[in-house]
Amino acid sequence: MNSTTNLVEDILSERPGIDRRAFMKVVTMAAAAVGLSSAAAAKVVEAAARKVKPSVVWLHFQECTGCTESLLRTSAPDLGELILDLVSLDYHETLFAAAGYQAEAALKQTMEANVGKFILVVEGAIPTKDGGIYCKIAGKTAVDMLTEVADKAGAIIAIGSCASWGGIPSADPNPTGATGVPMILKGKTVVTLPGCPANPYIFLGTALQYATLGTLPALDELGRPLHAYARTIHEDCPRRAHFDAGRFAQQYGDEGHRQGYCLYKIGCKGPQTHASCSILKFGEVDAWPIGIGHPCFGCTEQKIGFRVPLHQTAEIQHATPPDTYPPIHADQKPSITPWATGLAGVVGGALLGAGYMASTKLDTDAPPDERKEE
Amino acid sequence: MAVDRRTALKVLAGVGAAASAAAVATPVEARERKVAPPRAMGMLYDTTRCIGCKTCVVACKRANERATEPGPFADKIYDAPLDLDANTKNVIKLYKEGNYESFVKAQCMHCIDPACAAACMLHSLHKNETTGVVEYDSTLCVGCRYCQVACPFGVPKFEFANSAPRIVKCELCRHRVKDAATVVNGFTRYPKGQGPACCEVCPREAVIYGTRDELLAEAKRRIAADPGRYYQDHIYGETEVGGTQVLYLSHVPFAKIGLPDYGTKAGPDTALSVQDGIYYKLPFVAPVALYAALAVVGFRNRRAAGQEEGER
């Protein structure tokens, strides 16, 4: 560990703007975000300090560059710079100084130098309609470019909802036939990090884990790192106590809203949305929708974000008890319809009447002498 | 013909008397009292420890993969069962009267001599011979719901809303048990994740899992450690309805938390002493004897009629 410390000191001495504490914090958080054990995290820290920089090729397709922005412009000063220091960003259309043929040459060179080793990060959806003509870079369609680069990549990360399954560009009526990376690269392992934007720590952790340990985090069936996406927002929501007690904001700005009550009834998709926002937030402050009084939008869920109306209430996937209790003998009487009582009465009456009528008929039927006796 | 009638009456009277004698005699003769198997598993619930967090309700639902019940809430955002029901094998209820209040956990009591199993035609509900757990096997269940009628605690529930329904009741998470328990320093330890889910998640050990003997000892220890803390220093289920494997300690009267004083007689005692008295004490002697008697009378009558006809 001593050597690690020295290495950290070394790297930090080169960058006077960042202190050691901030560095350790960022790398540890990133490692924790993808669920690495503390031992493995230490290894990642060591590797990061030793400047084992993963080579990264970053492709942009149909997107807003929000994921890149969230990575670079977090609240912690120089965090973006740190990130850039931890990875070797060999091709990035937004951040590249080079342009035109020079940029394309750099891409080619990186791919050839790091065949099967570099990390391909895709940001943005891929249009497939009309031969994919709606997004072209250097004369190549997004589909062609993606398949070409992906063939040589060691790991593929789809960052953001657009790259994961189509995101906003794929919202109805989806004019360009936008879709996600896993749909184009069928059969390949694609780590998807949905979110609008995706959480930078989860990205950093995944990238560093691959670069240092050569492994990818455990993924669910949608390619999302289990550690970050296994639980719903609802499960760890800071407003959860209000939900359990049945205290809801009914509309924006009402008493409940101002008291910080649960946002479920104004459309919070937390109960259906698998993401770690309720714990990681976006940056390092509570600047995330539920934190600022807005219902969760469900951006990480293909079936919810950009699909389900903003203020429609969500399905509860695992309903849990409220903090009310049933009494010892709870009333469970079914409602009795007047029709049933009426019918029962009519039937009973009809049977009695019929019996009586029949017996009187028999009476009159009786021989005359018998009737006289009556 | 007159002779025959007299004979017939005599035989009938004899059989009738024997049958009624058996029927009268049997309820007096108590059935053999059943005892729990030595490794009978059970739970001990203590109202003074329960904080009503309902973690056990949630854990039970997940462990048994049951759907949620919205209960009185119109929107299905809560799992709020009013009572045990077709989706709820375990529920926490609240007793509140003036200053007295207590939580109580309701689930199958796992009687030592269960009425539901006595009711069940093909032993679809039956007692496990080793663990004493009252288990359900749907392949032998015809859905007659006699178990529901028979259970004094109203525990078995039926999926009325389902066209291929089953009986739903706590089976002490027997589907989770895989490895044998070990004994460490005189305490039985159970492999993690293999006991009843409710006991495993309880944050205050308000409900614990173990053999019935261990739980009884623990309950007695708690009573001895703090006399007067528990209602009448009594363990509900030690003797009630012939003994149960789920035991209760309470600081409020048991009748108030849905555990009425049913006496110490086992649930199926009366019914089975009548039934066994007629049919099994002398195995099937009574019906066979009655059949023979009926046939003899029938033949006598027939022969007499034949003679009469011949004479005619």
Add this chain to the structure above:
Amino acid sequence: MSEHALVHRPVGGKLLTPGFVALVALGIAGGLVMLYRFVFGLGAVSNLNNGYPWGIWIAIDVVIGTALGCGGYAVGILVYILNRGKYHPLVRPAILTSLLGYGFAGLGVVIDLGRFWEIWKVPVYFWHWSHSPQLEVALCVMTYVAVLAVELSPALLEKMQTSASSGYRRVADVGLRFMDRALVWIVALGLLLPTMHQSSLGTMMLLPGPRVHPLWFTPWLPFLFLVNCIVIGYAIVVIEATFSSLAFHRERHTAMIGSLSKVALWVTLFWIAFRLIDVAIRGTLPFVTGARGVAFVLELLLPATAVGILLSERRRANPAWQIRAAILLLGGGALFRIDSYLVSYMPGANFSYFPSVSEIVLTLGMIALELAFYIAAVRFFPILSGAPAPASTRS
């Protein structure tokens, strides 16, 4: 035996009378409910709930339904054991009623069973034998339906004897000869089985123990059920004989029914006395309060009224009073069964049960179909005996 000379004849006549069509229509309505129940489950059609898992489909369709089928049993005891051959004309229609009663009770059970498709396992896996009184009832009832069918087979065989095909006639001859020889064994079985399962129907309601009201919780419940089924049996035979002679314009058996009513009178008197003494001895008389107390009093008052009617020899000879008494006996007997299975059951004040419209419709449909089957059977098969009534007494 004089009954050997007895001749049964089909009634004949038009089948599709308006009354018959109405019965079939009711039956179809019940059938629709049944279909709906099989597709969507019990909860969708009934008010059954986890507090009252048994409703009128058990209490009426099955428990009372089998009691209605006890006419054959009650008359059988008289004819074959007590050797009162004079009642023989009542036997065959009574057995038909029994077969219908038990057959429809069986159908009622299948409709009520949540997992009816497993029912075949009951006779097959009987070696799992539990001491459940219900298993005894189930097996006995299944066997008894078969026994009743065999007992009634002469009606079919006699019909076959009049067939044009010689093959049918030969089969019929063999069958009738077999029936003649085996009759005693079959009849004895037909008397043993109801004794067993009718009493077990009582034992069944002993099992809920503390959840049965003390007025009905007695170890003598099986015996009470047994005597009760004989009372209902006599009542139903009287009703059936009277109405079929009325409906099909047959000669009336007024005198025979009069003396049968006398038997019913003594059995009922015994039942009332036994019930009262039992309640008194067990010290449960103080429980005669509230709605359940009313039900208890009614269940005694109805047969007591019938006893009052039948005590007079003059009224016993009058068909009008015969039928009134029989209806009262039937009502009282049926009420006792509803009381023991529904009214006396106390799952807690937080539960309640009242049948839903569909439950009532299905029950009505089953009874209507029973009647329709009866009418069709007596029209086509030799069930009823005796000659058509003289035209002068027809109304």
